[in-house]
Structures are given as C-alpha cells and as structure tokens.
Amino acid sequence: MLDLKFIRENPDKVKEGIKNKNEKDNVDEILSLDQKRRTNLQKVEELKAKRNKVSQEVGRLKKAGENADEIIAEMKSVGDGIKALDDEVREIEEKMNELLAWTCNLPHDSVPVGRSADDNVEYRKWLPEGFSFENKFKKLDHVELGRKHNILDFERGAKISGSGFPVYVGKGATLERALINFMLDLHISQHNYTEIMPPFLVNRDSMKGTGQIPKLEEDMYNCEKDDLFPIPTAEVPITNLHRNEMLNEEELPINYVGYSACFRREAGSYGKDSKGFLRVHQFNKVEMVKFVKPETSYRELENLVTDAEDILKALNIPYRIITLCTGDLSFSAAKCYDIETWSPAENKWLEASSCSNFENFQARRANIRYRKANDKKPEFVHTLNGSGLATSRLMVSLLENNQTEDGKIIVPEVLRKYTNFDIIG
RNA sequence: GGAGAGGUGGCAGAGUGGUUGAAUGCGGCGGUCUUGAAAACCGUUGACGGUGCAAGCUGUCCGGGGGUUCGAAUCCCUCCCUCUCCGCCA
Known part of the structure; x- marks a missing residue:
C-alpha cells in the first residue's frame, strides 16, 4: 500500500513509477475520490461536533431535571444528516481502498528502468x-x-x-x-x-x-x-x-x-x-x-x-x-x-x-x-x-x-x- | 461436534446509557534524591484522519460489521477470534 498523502503530493512521480512497472495506474481516480472524501468529511465533522456539544447539553439539562424535548427533536434531523454523509464517506473510502490495494509499489531510484x-x-x-x-x-x-x-x-x-x-x-x-x-x-x-x-x-x-x-x-x-x-x-x-x-x-x-x-x-x-x-x-x-x-x-x-x-x-x-x-x-x-x-x-x-x-x-x-x-x-x-x-x-x-x-x-x-x-x- | 467464559491503550486490567479517550498497575519519557546506579517519590505518556504557515480547532477509534438513541466501551443483531471443560482424533 502506498501512502495516500504521498500520492496526493507526488502524483506525477507515482504515475511514472507505476508506468515503469508496466502496471495500470489509478492515480487520478484515487485523487478525485480523496478530494470528495475530504469535502464530505468536513461537512460531517461539523455536524458531529454540533451533535457532541448538544448531547452533552441534554445530559446536563436532564440531570438538572429540566425539559430538553425541544433540542432533542431538533437533533434528530442532524442525526439523519450525519448518517447520510457517513454512508457516502464510507462508500468513497471503500472504493478508494480497493483502488489502493490494486496499486503496486514504486521502484527504487537505483532500479534500472526497463520493459521486460x-x-x-x-x-x-x-x-x-x-x-x-x-x-x-x-x-x-x-x-x-x-x-x-x-x-x-x-x-x-x-x-x-x-x-x-x-x-x-x-x-x-x-x-x-x-x-x-x-x-x-x-x-x-x-x-x-x-x-x-x-x-x-x-x-x-x-x-x-x-x-x-x-x-x-x-x-x-x-x-x-x-x-x-x-x-x-x-x-x-x-x-x-x-x-x-x-x-x-x-x-x-x-x-x-x-x-x-x-x-x-x-x-x-x-x-x-x-x-x-x-x-x-x-x-x-x-x-x-x-x-x-x-x-x-x-x-x-x-x-x-x-x-x-x-x-x-x-x-x-x-x-x-x-x-x-x-x-x-x-x-x-x-x-x-x-x-x-x-x-x-x-x-x-x-x-x-x-x-x-x-x-x-x-x-x-x-x-x-x-x-x-x-x-x-x-x-x-x-x-x-x-x-x-x-x-x-x-x-x-x-x-x-x-x-x-x-x-x-x-x-x-x-x-x-x-x-x-x-x-x- | 457439545457446554461455558472472554476479546478494552505499548502491555496487564477496571469500567453497564450523559465531561470516559477511558480508573489503576506495568512499561516508556522527564525530574527529585544519589559519587553513580537501583529503590522511592513527583510529573508526563494513545493511534489514525480533516483543517491550518503555526499555535490551535475538530472527527473517529474499547475484536469486525450493522442497529436502537438527542447521546453507546456500556443496550440489541450478526460475524470473527481466543481460552476452559467434555467428546473424537494424528
């Protein structure tokens, strides 16, 4: 498995190495999935941060014997949003990991370049x-x-x-x-x-x-x-x-x-x-x-x-x-x-x-x-x-x-x- | 094959719905003491990801996957693995 971060930062080097090994590269597809994943992550993490905060608030209210029905109802939709985004992220990651598993190692610089x-x-x-x-x-x-x-x-x-x-x-x-x-x-x-x-x-x-x-x-x-x-x-x-x-x-x-x-x-x-x-x-x-x-x-x-x-x-x-x-x-x-x-x-x-x-x-x-x-x-x-x-x-x-x-x-x-x-x- | 128990941090081991990323111990690191070391004592110590020049902010992770819930290490389902006893067997 190659380091995703390395692929992100050196896509051309990775492509060249893979090409020299006569393998097929998925670099572009991996990078586009990676981009999508990070965008979704940011969205879902924002929602999760909110959920964490509010859930703690609910705990505090309940302990104090106060009513929390209103915010609980409000959080329900947040939960749904999280679930949907999480599913999407998971799907993207699955695809990405599959592609990464099929991505070969890169040759060391000291290896002579050749076809066969x-x-x-x-x-x-x-x-x-x-x-x-x-x-x-x-x-x-x-x-x-x-x-x-x-x-x-x-x-x-x-x-x-x-x-x-x-x-x-x-x-x-x-x-x-x-x-x-x-x-x-x-x-x-x-x-x-x-x-x-x-x-x-x-x-x-x-x-x-x-x-x-x-x-x-x-x-x-x-x-x-x-x-x-x-x-x-x-x-x-x-x-x-x-x-x-x-x-x-x-x-x-x-x-x-x-x-x-x-x-x-x-x-x-x-x-x-x-x-x-x-x-x-x-x-x-x-x-x-x-x-x-x-x-x-x-x-x-x-x-x-x-x-x-x-x-x-x-x-x-x-x-x-x-x-x-x-x-x-x-x-x-x-x-x-x-x-x-x-x-x-x-x-x-x-x-x-x-x-x-x-x-x-x-x-x-x-x-x-x-x-x-x-x-x-x-x-x-x-x-x-x-x-x-x-x-x-x-x-x-x-x-x-x-x-x-x-x-x-x-x-x-x-x-x-x-x-x-x-x-x- | 039958019956039972259990899987929590680098390791051991608590914890059964709301500041628990997780007590405690060991190990690691830093320090005090010491001529030096050990012991003792004090402090500190998870991984991975997102974002950012950085400080930071933030998310996920208690065998794997799914579910319930505003909120899960904790409840439910499912799969995997380990251990003990019985049976069988090289």
Whole structure:
C-alpha cells in the first residue's frame, strides 16, 4: 500500500513509477475520490461536533431535571444528516481502498528502468574453480538423471496429484531433506537468523498483508470452505507473524528463516519451461524474512543476497545475480535481485532465488510498525525477504553440475553429513 | 461436534446509557534524591484522519460489521477470534 498523502503530493512521480512497472495506474481516480472524501468529511465533522456539544447539553439539562424535548427533536434531523454523509464517506473510502490495494509499489531510484526481463542487468557472477560453460561430455538433464537413478518420479506425482507435483524417491528424498537442513543450519549458525516453522495455510488477511491478494489471487490455491490459502511462499506466514503489531526499536532488525512447502497454481503458464522441476505446483523452499528500520533496508538487501550466495558457494554451484529492471519487478517490490543457477543440460540460467526489498509497502498493508526509543511517533518498518533457496531449481543445477561422465551424481561435501552417502548411482 | 467464559491503550486490567479517550498497575519519557546506579517519590505518556504557515480547532477509534438513541466501551443483531471443560482424533 502506498501512502495516500504521498500520492496526493507526488502524483506525477507515482504515475511514472507505476508506468515503469508496466502496471495500470489509478492515480487520478484515487485523487478525485480523496478530494470528495475530504469535502464530505468536513461537512460531517461539523455536524458531529454540533451533535457532541448538544448531547452533552441534554445530559446536563436532564440531570438538572429540566425539559430538553425541544433540542432533542431538533437533533434528530442532524442525526439523519450525519448518517447520510457517513454512508457516502464510507462508500468513497471503500472504493478508494480497493483502488489502493490494486496499486503496486514504486521502484527504487537505483532500479534500472526497463520493459521486460530482457532489460535486467547482471550484477555479479560466481563460478566454481575450474568451471567451464562448455560441457566436456553430454550432460543428462535432471529429469533423465532422476529417472536413471530412480530418485525423482514425475509420472507418479502426476497420477496422485497432477502434473507439477514431483515425488522424491530414496536418495532423492534424502538429498532434498539434506539440502533443506543444510540451508537452515547455515543461516541459523552463520547468518544470525531465528528459525520459524510456519503454518502452510493462511487466511485472507495474511495474503492481503504481503500483497498476493488481490492482484495474484488467480495464482493462489484456495480452500474455499474455510477461505484458507496454501502458501505460495513462507514469506506470507512469516511476514504476517507481526501483522498489527508494534515492535520495539531495540529488537530490530528481526531475521527469520523458515522452511515451507510452496504451492502455486501457475495459471496460464503451461507450455513454457514446464519440464520436470522447471515449473511445478509444489516445491520446497527455505525463506529468509527481515523486519528492519527504514534507513537500513538497502544495506540489509545486500546482506540478504550474500546470505543466499553463501549457500551456493558452499555447494559449489555456478550462479549469477541480476538486478531486475522496473518492468520485471513484482507488484510489492521496490527492488529485487534474482539469483540464477547454471543448468548445463538446459544450457541456461535458472531462477533459484529472489531477494526483495518491499520498503514499507507490506508493512503498511499489514500494519507492522515500530516505536522509536526516544518516544517518537510509531513508524512502519521495512520488510525484506529472499529465498535461501528454492530447492527445485537448485536441485536441477546440483544434479546436472555434479554428474560424472558415467552418469553418477556426486554429493557435495557439505551435504554428506546430512545424507550419509557421497554418491548416487 | 457439545457446554461455558472472554476479546478494552505499548502491555496487564477496571469500567453497564450523559465531561470516559477511558480508573489503576506495568512499561516508556522527564525530574527529585544519589559519587553513580537501583529503590522511592513527583510529573508526563494513545493511534489514525480533516483543517491550518503555526499555535490551535475538530472527527473517529474499547475484536469486525450493522442497529436502537438527542447521546453507546456500556443496550440489541450478526460475524470473527481466543481460552476452559467434555467428546473424537494424528
């Protein structure tokens, strides 16, 4: 949610930011409603002030045993006027809030302006020692490797649930579990995060709080009977942990990390990049979430990225980081880095992580504030989150990069204490 | 699923139709005392909106929504949530 006052004072800046994000802007409509609202407010408040005064007078008269019938009769019409105006104001506010809920966050000044993913900018790249983009032998892709070693079963997943619901088998399941545990442990022990194990179903208010709703509602699963949503990312429950809360300045920054399964309908995206793990309806992810003071949030964004990078370095997986341009930014984000890992079989980079700063956009929606120690006014926190990381795409890179010429898969050193085996095949 | 209790400020917790935005306590802030700190004592301390250069004026808010009334934290309706007991259950 953007600050209404900010929109009022900087309409052109807001319009430009929204345009750069390829979103539709409602600024003019919002401002005209805002104007109408304020005019009505002034009228109704005048009437209410009168009512308050007279009502007190009635109390005084009655206490004194005097007759107040005349002014009571007079106030009746005032009451009716108030009700009518109140209704009007409420209607205007409803419309305005709806429009505001559909208004995206603005991009940060440091974000390159661009129309689509083609305009994203590479930020940095890291390659393991001795790595080459040229394959010395024919690399099997992750689906072939999964089938060869019987560690992934996409067909049976499709049978029991539908396409895009992978099944992990044997050492595949163990490897997946090892990855999750390794990532959690690293963030907890090296990066100062507190572990959260969140609910996987959340209510509508939570989905609104982080901005999945209303715009992305079609991409979300929904349990209609209870109006609960299977989470598309642990970002939702973890950020909403502090919804409607007042935090203390001293407890900031708050760093949480949590594993969850993630559920996405991926409506309308069939056909492209849909092989195996490349696009799935359920996957596993370790998510980092930060609640920070506004003045630190861009420094924290950089920290978030390096925290995710440490995982990939430890796993020895080639990756690059790109800065998303304005046109590729998600609805709620002000700035976002994607981390992409290399797939030698697909011969391309795969998005394995997104690290975003939402500034106070989510905090405003979810009403997450903090009180400054020197008794200043409450202020909205800044929220950030980043995948650290999603196992599905990561697994693709891990399997493909670590395969030997005879098709076996070498388990990265750091995972062996979790898997208790060092090779698959 | 059945029965009951309850949702009030940053927190705890009074308050059942008329200066109650709300007693009291804790916490926060300022001060007195102290070499310093603690304790004690005194004072102060809600959020959000409208208007105004400002001082100020003003409105709304006691789980959400609706209603009764000249006037609602207080009465009525409805929804949500939490807790306790019983039943069922991984």
